[in-house]
Amino acid sequence: MASLPDQSTQPTPEPPAVARFRAELEARGGHGEIRVLPESVHTAALAAAALGCEVGAIANSLLFDADGSPVLILTSGAHRVDAPEAAARIGVPALRRAKPDFVRTHTGQVIGGVSPIGHPAPVPTYIDPWLRRYAVVWAAAGHPAAVFATTFDELVALTGAVETEVG
Secondary structure (H helix, E strand, O other): OOOOOOHHHOOOOOOHHHHHHHHHHHHOOOOOOEEEOOOOOOOHHHHHHHHOOOHHHEEEEEEEEEOOEEEEEEEEOOOOOOHHHHHHHHOOOOOEEOOHHHHHHHHOOOOOOOOOOOOOOOOOEEEOHHHHHOOOEEEEOOOOOEEEEEOHHHHHHHHOOEEOOOO
């Protein structure tokens, strides 16, 4: 009788969402390390604890609904977005937290794993200048348990984000 391979030595396959993100990152010339963490890191505090970094070095990708149009704000995990103030700064009447189906439609990803890139169509993107303070910034890699390392300048180059105070 043939024995089955030892499952404990077999590499865990990369989630399809992470593989799609990896391909997009490479296509855009990104170089950051991608890590799939053992558990979901759906908050900046959980991600920072898992990575051993400051919470401010986590780039939260927050999708907002601006009267039916998506707006992505990349903010430091140390900040909260002041939606009325951010809306005024970017020139839209209002920003509302997007509902899960809106997020999936416009990003192809789920809340907690929204990456700054790899969406079905371009999404206007704004970035919190606070993230400049960190040599390494960590952002979601298309899956709730996946993150990637980047820099502020690379994140701007990858996304075309406009630097804007958000809080």
